Amino acid sequence: MxxxxxxxxxxxxxxxxxxxxxxxxxxxxxxxxxxSWGLRPDACSCDIEFVEYLQKIKAEDKNIFHFGTGSHHIVGLENQKFIHPNEIIAITASVPEYQSYTDLFIKQPELAKYYKVFLGDIYTLTDRFLPQLDIVTLFHLCEFYFPENSPKLHHNDASLLQLFLDKLNVGGKILFYKKSFAWGDTEALVKKFEQQEKIKQTEEYKSLLVYSKI
Ligand SMILES: C[S@@+](CC[C@H](N)C(=O)[O-])C[C@H]1O[C@@H](n2cnc3c(N)ncnc32)[C@H](O)[C@@H]1O
Incomplete structure (x- = not known):
C-alpha cells in the first residue's frame, strides 16, 4: 500500500x-x-533576532505588525520588558498557536496590554483593518500563499507587500528574513520593489534585512 x-x-x-x-x-x-511552531532557533531564528534587533535599536513605543507568532510568543513576552513597550499586533493562521496565546492571556493578562494576537490569514487583511505602522515583520512572505485560495483572499505576496508599505509611517521599517525557505521568491519581489524605487535597504542584522520606504 x-x-x-x-x-x-x-x-x-x-x-x-x-x-x-x-x-x-x-x-x-x-x-x-x-x-504549531515552538521556539526553534536552529530552524527559524527570525523572532529571536527580531527581539535582539528591537533591543539594539532601542525601539520603544512604536506600532509593530508581526507576521507569524509561533506558539512561543517570544516577541510579545520580551516586548513587555521594555520601559515603554511597543504596541504589537500579531497574526497567526494556526489554531493551536492562537490557543497558546489565549492560555498565556489567562495566566498573564498583562501580556495583552501591548501584544494583541489574532487568528486569520494575512492575505485577507485590508487597508481599513490595519493601523499606521512603524515596524513590520514580513519574515514569512511567500511561504504560505496558495493561488488556488485567491477567491477567498484580498492579496497575493506582491500586493501584500504593497499594502504594508502603504501603511508605513515616515521612517518606518519593513523587515525580511533571508533564511526563510521562500527567500528566493521574496528576494525577487524585494528586488522588483527596489527597482521600482519603492523601497531601499537600510540595515542588516544577522539574518534580517531592514528596508525603508522611498
Ligand atoms: C514557521 S512558523 C514561524 C513562527 C515564528 N515567526 C518563529 O520564528 O518562531 C510560521 C508562522 O507563520 C504563521 N502563518 C502561516 N501562514 C499564515 C497566514 N496565511 N496568515 C497568517 N499567519 C500565517 C504561522 O501560524 C506561524 O506562526
Whole structure:
C-alpha cells in the first residue's frame, strides 16, 4: 500500500515524529487545525533576532505588525520588558498557536496590554483593518500563499507587500528574513520593489534585512 506524502507527513506530525510540516505538503486545513511552531532557533531564528534587533535599536513605543507568532510568543513576552513597550499586533493562521496565546492571556493578562494576537490569514487583511505602522515583520512572505485560495483572499505576496508599505509611517521599517525557505521568491519581489524605487535597504542584522520606504 502506498501512502501519499501529505498523508504520511500528517501521520508523522500527529505522532510527534516530525516537528514541522509546511501547509503546501499537509494541506491548509490540517496546518491551520493542527500545526504549531515552538521556539526553534536552529530552524527559524527570525523572532529571536527580531527581539535582539528591537533591543539594539532601542525601539520603544512604536506600532509593530508581526507576521507569524509561533506558539512561543517570544516577541510579545520580551516586548513587555521594555520601559515603554511597543504596541504589537500579531497574526497567526494556526489554531493551536492562537490557543497558546489565549492560555498565556489567562495566566498573564498583562501580556495583552501591548501584544494583541489574532487568528486569520494575512492575505485577507485590508487597508481599513490595519493601523499606521512603524515596524513590520514580513519574515514569512511567500511561504504560505496558495493561488488556488485567491477567491477567498484580498492579496497575493506582491500586493501584500504593497499594502504594508502603504501603511508605513515616515521612517518606518519593513523587515525580511533571508533564511526563510521562500527567500528566493521574496528576494525577487524585494528586488522588483527596489527597482521600482519603492523601497531601499537600510540595515542588516544577522539574518534580517531592514528596508525603508522611498
Ligand atoms: C514557521 S512558523 C514561524 C513562527 C515564528 N515567526 C518563529 O520564528 O518562531 C510560521 C508562522 O507563520 C504563521 N502563518 C502561516 N501562514 C499564515 C497566514 N496565511 N496568515 C497568517 N499567519 C500565517 C504561522 O501560524 C506561524 O506562526
Amino acid at each position: 502506498q501512502i501519499a506524502t501529505g498523508q504520511a507527513l500528517r501521520i508523522l506530525y500527529r505522532l510527534k515524529l516530525i516537528r514541522s510540516c509546511p501547509p503546501h505538503d499537509v494541506g491548509i486545513e490540517f496546518y491551520r487545525k493542527k500545526v
